[in-house]
Amino acid sequence: MKPFARLFAELDRRRRARDQDAALSAYFRAAPPEDAAWAASLLIGRKPRQAVPTARLRRFAATAANIPDWLFAACYEQVGDLAETITLLLPEGGGLEEIPLHVWLEQRLPALHGLEEERQRRIVLETWHGLDRTARLVWNKLVTGGFRVGVSRRKVIRSLSRLSGVDEGVIDRRLLGAWSPSAEAWRALLQPADAASDAGRPYPFCLAHPLDLPLGALGEPEKWLIEWKWDGVRAQIVRRGGEALLWSRGKEGISAAFPEIRAAAELLPADCVLDGEILAWDGDRPLDFGLLQRRLGRRDPGKRLLSRIPVVWMGYDLLEEEGCDRRSLPLAARREALARRLAAAADPRLRLSPALRVTGWEEVARRRHEARGRGAEGLMLKRRDSPYAVGRPRGIWYKWKAEPYRVDAVLTYARRGHGLRAGLYTDYTFSVWDADRLVPFARAYSGLDAAEIRAVDRFIRANARERFGPVRAVKPELVFEIVFEDIRRSERHKSGVAVRFPRIARLRRDKPAEEADTVETLRALIAQKETTP
Amino acid sequence: MILPPWLQATASGLFCAPAGCHIDPRRPVARAVVSHAHADHARPGCGRYLATPETARLLRLRLGEAIPVQELAWGRTLVLNGVRLSFHPSGHIRGAAQVRLEHAGEVWVVTGDVKTASDPTCLPYEPVRGHGLVLESTFALPIFRWPDPAAVFADLLAWWRKNAEEDRPSLLFAYALGKSQRILASLPPDAGPVFLHGALEAPTAVYREDGVRLSAARRLAATEAPENLRGALILAPPAASESPAMRRLAAAGRAFASGWMQIRGFRRRRALEAGFVLSDHADWPGLFAVIRQSGAERVFLVHGFAEELARTLRAAGLAAEASAAEHEREEDEAPP
Ligand SMILES: [Zn+2]
């Protein structure tokens, strides 16, 4: 595992693209195929299953370092990373025989899973003491299932493409599927492209660019297809050779989570690849995203869950027909083909995302305001002659989100951030007034620049009050404008509302805390949303 | 309150009433005993200062030639209205002293900032026995265990050499007073050209005048030709990292020498390609060594993780208390 730990350290440190490229290709060239396969899988963000529960790891580490739990917690709060905290708490180690990466991932870690605590403890402590700090950090990240490294999927794919001479798109697509690391899989991954062996896999998704120019600059409205922007799980249906599979973006297959969509897809006339979105759906509108997430988290959902959270697949596009790649055809033609397929399948769970009939840009702008009322996030604008491109190209597909909701709220609690923000107070809780009391309604981490983060961190240190574990109560003084995408009633939240994607728009130094918004403002937003068509 | 009645923690800092002096006051006071010349220990505007001779020279540099500073040699005792006061090396930076106070049959040692690791630019930390200890706790968490400085300097040289092979400058951020000179004193003489940011020039000159052997280094001029910087090591204070002069060195490899580099997040946040764990403060084991060697049974903690260390010491049977000034922070080694 040492070579992989060294690669991790290099990637973690080196910011320059060419240093990272050099580290990657040196590793892939030297590594035996069975290790290289696992390395590639980890680097593109596939996480192994957690082998030892977090609570146990904390306990083992605190005992090994001979410190009480509260002190472990204080260290963790500073470091902001569990694997690293454990690494730092134990003295430098070494002397464990080298065990290759694939042996760890295929045998040792899975064997650790489910062992009783005492036996796990023995093995974990032995390993900690036997590994040097770099290797220990990487090992901890593998054990906790939290492995991440600061290198993009694209960069890894580029490196593999350079190594093999195989086109980046082909590698990307091969890695999308049910790719399980092994020496065999590694060789297959780097083999010259051939259509047959790539069956069953989805295409790289084409993504929309945020609309960043005036509508007028898009030319004639007739050249554009306008659709609702749905907020679900983007998914391709790959219907080939009598089988239908569902793939989400860059992730594992999701067929098992949505058996009813898969069954419906098997009714499609054979051999096609379709792109669309899975939505939790009831009657004529989507259900809350949280419900869809519950479905997504369950492989093999039971009958009860299937009937309580019904889903549909909303079709956007057709990428392949009778074995032919149709991605370079114009969108209008692809959509027609899609509509024909869906009509033939005639299943209510497979729908065509409706095209909005509009007569001009003004009407487009008007329809955008209706989006929330329909349970959509905004609008999609796609050129009718656009191909199905790779990545997020400019100029052909745009997403135009509805205006977010805005509320002025008071900073009342803070805790330290993780990763890049370790040690700084960057995790904030915001509250609004309920009569003369402040009730928390949103937590947000992002939206401030580095200088503002430092200034707020200083304010929090100087104005911290009680401590609740890692959370500090803060003197209610700073007002922030908080924006969010959706709001709904919630019994589980003190304020009675839950918001989606809250983030900080700006610090409002001009506003005293007393003038921040109230719970009534939030309730009014919900009422408003429910009365729009 | 575990401090004796003749030593109080006030809003202006530690105050010894019978002697009529503050130790490292936070605000201007009539009489200041200064443990060392870092800005958070030596404030301008005091009526009189008392310091070691080395600290006195650095104080004049920082606060002006004309300030009224009385020098007290290492180990010599000054009696102030019945309080016996003396300075003993704390190993933190050049001139840095622990202040030993003896009154009414009781001895309290105020460590100022303290370092137990080796440093060629100052006298090594010297244990001082006392009934009580006022101890800094900047890095008082068990995650802070410093590696051997020799190994850190070897890493630093390797990083510099690798950059030099690629013809790029190595930009190393380090605190202007203490850390920078410690680095200059630890570089081999023939390692390559070294440049100093302007802020480092004056303190470095004082060290040299004091006879501390430091590597040769030139001031980094705004007009310096880029080809002169290829392969060079440039030392600069962390506060300068966003300055136009430093931004111009876009091609440089960037690193930071600080105890905070123990934590990956701090290094990554600044997009540094290397972090050298090099601190002028005691680490967790070092703090325990200082307490043990002092023989103190009462410990008052200031800076950093005071609460955490106090609680740990109480569990070990000592009387310990954290300073109430909760947001008080080290300025010489603030987290980046
Ligand atoms: Zn200091």
Ligand SMILES: [Zn+2]
């Ligand atoms: Zn200090």
